[in-house]
Amino acid sequence: MFLQQLINGIAQGSLFALIAISFSLVWGLLRMVNFAMGELYMLGAYAGWLVVMHVTPNLGVALFAGFMVGWIVGWLIEKVAFKAMRGVPHIASLVCTIGFSFFLKETASTLFGAETKSMPSYYSQTAFTIAEANISWLQVLMVAVAIIMMVLLQLLFYRTKVGLAVRAVALDYRTASLMGMKVDRVTSLAFSLSGALVGFVGVLAAIYYNAVNAGMGFVPAIKGFTAAVFGGITSIPGAILGGYLLGAIENLSVKFMSSGYRDFVSFLILIIFLLFRPNGILGKKTKL
Amino acid sequence: MNTFMAMPLKRNQTPFWIGAVVLVLAVPGLLGGSDYLIQIATMMALYVVLASSLNLIIGFTGMYSLGHGAFYGIGAYTSAILAINLDWTFWVTMPIAGILTALVGAFLGLATLRLRQTFLVFGTLAFGEIVRILIMNWPSLTRGPMGIPGIPPPSILGFELVSSTQYYYLILVFAILMVFLIFRLYHSRVGRAWVAIREDEIAASSMGISVFGYKVLAFTIACLIAGLAGAFYAHFITFISADQFGMNESFLILTMVALGGTGSIIGPIIGALILIIIPEAFRFLAEYRMVLYGALLILVIVVKPEGLAGVKGLFAPASGARRFSFLRSGFSAECEKVEGAK
Amino acid sequence: MILEITKLEKKFGGLTAVNAVDLSVKEETIHAVIGPNGAGKTTFFNNITSIIPADSGRIIWKGERIERLSPQAISAKGIARTFQNIRLFAYMSVLDNVITGTHNHYKSFVWGAISRNARYRREEKESRELAMELIEKVGLADKRHEYARNLPYGEQRKLEIARALASKPKLLLLDEPAAGMNNAETEELDQFIRALREDGLTVLIIEHDVRLIMSIADRITVLDYGVKIAEGNAVEVQNDDRVIEAYLGKRRA
Numbered sequence: 001m002f003l004q005q006l007i008n009g010i011a012q013g014s015l016f017a018l019i020a021i022s023f024s025l026v027w028g029l030l031r032m033v034n035f036a037m038g039e040l041y042m043l044g045a046y047a048g049w050l051v052v053m054h055v056t057p058n059l060g061v062a063l064f065a066g067f068m069v070g071w072i073v074g075w076l077i078e079k080v081a082f083k084a085m086r087g088v089p090h091i092a093s094l095v096c097t098i099g100f101s102f103f104l105k106e107t108a109s110t111l112f113g114a115e116t117k118s119m120p121s122y123y124s125q126t127a128f129t130i131a132e133a134n135i136s137w138l139q140v141l142m143v144a145v146a147i148i149m150m151v152l153l154q155l156l157f158y159r160t161k162v163g164l165a166v167r168a169v170a171l172d173y174r175t176a177s178l179m180g181m182k183v184d185r186v187t188s189l190a191f192s193l194s195g196a197l198v199g200f201v202g203v204l205a206a207i208y209y210n211a212v213n214a215g216m217g218f219v220p221a222i223k224g225f226t227a228a229v230f231g232g233i234t235s236i237p238g239a240i241l242g243g244y245l246l247g248a249i250e251n252l253s254v255k256f257m258s259s260g261y262r263d264f265v266s267f268l269i270l271i272i273f274l275l276f277r278p279n280g281i282l283g284k285k286t287k288l
Numbered sequence: 289m290n291t292f293m294a295m296p297l298k299r300n301q302t303p304f305w306i307g308a309v310v311l312v313l314a315v316p317g318l319l320g321g322s323d324y325l326i327q328i329a330t331m332m333a334l335y336v337v338l339a340s341s342l343n344l345i346i347g348f349t350g351m352y353s354l355g356h357g358a359f360y361g362i363g364a365y366t367s368a369i370l371a372i373n374l375d376w377t378f379w380v381t382m383p384i385a386g387i388l389t390a391l392v393g394a395f396l397g398l399a400t401l402r403l404r405q406t407f408l409v410f411g412t413l414a415f416g417e418i419v420r421i422l423i424m425n426w427p428s429l430t431r432g433p434m435g436i437p438g439i440p441p442p443s444i445l446g447f448e449l450v451s452s453t454q455y456y457y458l459i460l461v462f463a464i465l466m467v468f469l470i471f472r473l474y475h476s477r478v479g480r481a482w483v484a485i486r487e488d489e490i491a492a493s494s495m496g497i498s499v500f501g502y503k504v505l506a507f508t509i510a511c512l513i514a515g516l517a518g519a520f521y522a523h524f525i526t527f528i529s530a531d532q533f534g535m536n537e538s539f540l541i542l543t544m545v546a547l548g549g550t551g552s553i554i555g556p557i558i559g560a561l562i563l564i565i566i567p568e569a570f571r572f573l574a575e576y577r578m579v580l581y582g583a584l585l586i587l588v589i590v591v592k593p594e595g596l597a598g599v600k601g602l603f604a605p606a607s608g609a610r611r612f613s614f615l616r617s618g619f620s621a622e623c624e625k626v627e628g629a630k
Numbered sequence: 631m632i633l634e635i636t637k638l639e640k641k642f643g644g645l646t647a648v649n650a651v652d653l654s655v656k657e658e659t660i661h662a663v664i665g666p667n668g669a670g671k672t673t674f675f676n677n678i679t680s681i682i683p684a685d686s687g688r689i690i691w692k693g694e695r696i697e698r699l700s701p702q703a704i705s706a707k708g709i710a711r712t713f714q715n716i717r718l719f720a721y722m723s724v725l726d727n728v729i730t731g732t733h734n735h736y737k738s739f740v741w742g743a744i745s746r747n748a749r750y751r752r753e754e755k756e757s758r759e760l761a762m763e764l765i766e767k768v769g770l771a772d773k774r775h776e777y778a779r780n781l782p783y784g785e786q787r788k789l790e791i792a793r794a795l796a797s798k799p800k801l802l803l804l805d806e807p808a809a810g811m812n813n814a815e816t817e818e819l820d821q822f823i824r825a826l827r828e829d830g831l832t833v834l835i836i837e838h839d840v841r842l843i844m845s846i847a848d849r850i851t852v853l854d855y856g857v858k859i860a861e862g863n864a865v866e867v868q869n870d871d872r873v874i875e876a877y878l879g880k881r882r883a
């Protein structure tokens with residue numbers, strides 16, 4: 001039982017970790033939060049669902065579709081809510097992304113209807129059993145894909161010129177722009193990438209939870225943010241750590257309290273960390 | 289129109305306010321007694337109160353909160369539970385609801401107001417969700433997901449208020465009182481301290497203003513008012529459940545303030561009126577109206593970030609320079625240069 | 631000595647911005663703090679007003695230690711300041727800016743504001759009158775309903791001084807008040823600061839305008855790299871070898 005929960009926690013933690021990375025990517029560059037992250041996740045899920053139902057059951061294609069949809073909508077949000085609003089107060093951007101969150105959610109529920117869609121079940125069959133704990137191919141896949149994604153990101157940031165540019169802009173926006181870097185392009189790119197990442201996660205989640213609906217993004221987005229704060233939103237390794245820890249804690253906590261309180265744990269962690277350790281487990285102690 | 293709205297300083301707006309009051313008093317007559325329309329007008333008055341109270345936090349003092357819906361809910365639940373379980377009259381349960389909400393607000397404020405900006409948003413958001421989860425999972429007190437039906441209407445001198453027109457006037461009086469109270473606070477030593485904090489915390493503290501104390505005060509008063517509004521709402525609508533006070537509610541109130549304009553008295557009022565009218569006015573668009581509402585919000589924020597009738601955009605200074613490292617584990621950027629940076 | 635500072639020290643990471651500085655300010659004098667850019671002058675002011683508390687050292691104000699107090703407590707003790715990078719309340723009127731400066735002297739609170747009782751009305755009237763007086767003194771009377779942000783730079787500096795004076799301080803800290811002022815305005819400022827001293831105020835001033843300093847300062851302290859390198863009257867400081875080196879050395883004055 002314990003083992004099963006742990007395995008579920010790790011699988012789920014992969015999702016949280018990827019969302020957390022998206023948050024810390026945007027946070028690092030703009031010191032802002034994209035509130036519509038959950039809706040990008042939801043759109044990715046719908047994209048994946050459409051592909052699986054109407055085009056091909058190939059999971060790779062579905063994941064790619066989610067990635068692309070997230071990329072495009074993320075790019076759009078950056079243009080409208082951040083780029084066009086540079087120089088205006090933070091909260092305006094924040095409220096603007098809240099507007100997007102609302103707009104995208106309502107658009108999706110108008111387009112696809114209010115009822116929850118489900119995915120074909122052949123993805124979630126049990127792959128093998130260890131000590132009475134069932135592991136599905138999907139769980140294996142989720143963890144594998146998440147790790148591959150993280151490695152790719154790491155390579156992107158530390159082995160490519162684009163990655164160097166992103167890091168430079170994150171380090172010091174002004175100096176980077178004085179040195180002739182195309183700061184706007186870099187920001188836009190990172191933003192789109194963060195959108196693509198959550199779109200991608202959306203597809204995984206759609207299959208894992210076997211449910212797609214317009215409101216599905218809110219809770220995972222908050223949990224992704226919690227994971228980011230938990231591990232340290234200022235660092236990607238922190239975000240990853242936070243994601244897995246949160247996944248594990250959440251699934252294990254079900255042992256101790258009724259499932260109605262499941263989300264409670266995350267919110268509590270969020271508040272406690274914001275108050276007492278806003279830079280997370282890995283972050284240095286600095287006032288935010 | 290912006291001149292007199294955006295100048296908080298030059299008084300004599302009395303004729304305008306008197307005109308406004310006369311107009312709202314005449315609303316039921318103008319609407320020809322249609323129950324449906326009068327109920328919408330009542331909701332408008334209620335949201336005017338909610339948006340104006342959030343404006344204390346956001347517009348005057350320059351803080352953030354995404355938990356306002358939860359405070360509204362605490363007020364509603366408190367009053368409803370007391371009225372049903374203990375059979376107390378509205379005139380007792382309503383103030384208790386307000387005070388309890390204010391206490392919770394003060395407590396949250398003491399804990400979170402040292403957080404800044406985005407983190408405060410998420411802190412209050414998480415708090416709001418916790419409140420909702422508690423309501424859902426505490427059936428012995430709140431009836432959990434079933435909600436509380438049959439909340440008794442208030443009565444005045446033995447008369448039960450039952451018709452929508454009577455309610456309209458009750459809530460209208462409440463709204464006018466609250467806006468008046470906020471207006472007076474704003475134009476006082478207290479209000480100046482709040483605005484000073486919004487404009488520049490460091491300068492405010494070296495003028496002798498206790499920054500933290502005044503922040504907690506603003507938060508507490510805003511929560512008090514939201515709690516009272518919750519009580520009025522509960523007895524007006526007679527049925528409450530947790531999802532009426534969730535995240536969407538907080539979003540909606542925040543949006544009203546942002547859209548109408550922050551830091552002025554009239555801004556949140558305008559925002560509340562518009563955002564209640566729009567979904568109703570576009571009812572013929574059926575399900576598309578919510579889409580439109582989202583799009584409109586984006587549009588207004590992008591075109592006029594300070595809102596339609598705000599004094600200025602919310603407090604945070606534009607920041608092009610405050611970005612910092614994130615790809616290393618942890619970051620070592622010193623706290624921003626407080627002073628002396630050129 | 632109204633203000634006595636001993637061994638004040640403030641580090642930013644590896645940089646010692648204020649290094650074991652001693653300073654004594656005599657009542658009703660104008661005491662200048664000068665030094666090249668980055669010498670630590672502003673940090674020194676921030677330490678005194680607790681905006682950035684010092685790491686160590688003592689600050690004794692009228693015989694009482696104040697280095698642990700909060701900025702608002704220090705303001706209540708009668709120490710007011712202006713800021714090098716002007717910190718006005720931008721979206722407040724000129725008048726309200728100055729009235730806010732009187733915050734310390736009044737007590738009316740939420741109930742007073744709502745009920746507008748007698749005390750509230752008296753306090754509002756008093757603070758308004760004091761503010762108007764100060765605004766007239768700095769020559770901004772006809773702009774009193776403008777937002778502070780709409781004033782030209784020089785006038786913003788004057789407004790900041792008026793706001794600081796509204797708290798009726800005993801000690802006024804001015805951080806480069808003449809920066810951005812033209813000659814005529816600087817001359818006015820010269821007279822203004824002298825008049826403050828005649829009214830019984832003590833002034834601690836940071837300024838790069840050498841002529842202004844030499845003209846008004848009773849005593850001058852020179853900082854360089856956070857260290858006090860010289861102290862004396864205008865003539866003594868001008869002839870001090872270390873001061874000449876600090877100013878004419880590798881770095882620009």
Ligand SMILES: Nc1ncnc2c1ncn2[C@@H]1O[C@H](COP(=O)(O)OP(=O)(O)OP(=O)(O)O)[C@@H](O)[C@H]1O
Binds near residue numbers: 629667
């Ligand atoms: N908050 C801070 N964090 C880190 N370093 C700081 C901070 N404030 C000042 N410094 C550094 O401390 C040193 C002293 O700065 P300070 O502003 O006190 O100098 P100053 O004498 O006022 O210079 P100026 O004449 O240019 O105003 C500088 O090297 C500056 O970069």
Ligand SMILES: [Mg+2]
Binds near residue numbers: 628671672673714
């Ligand atoms: Mg300086």
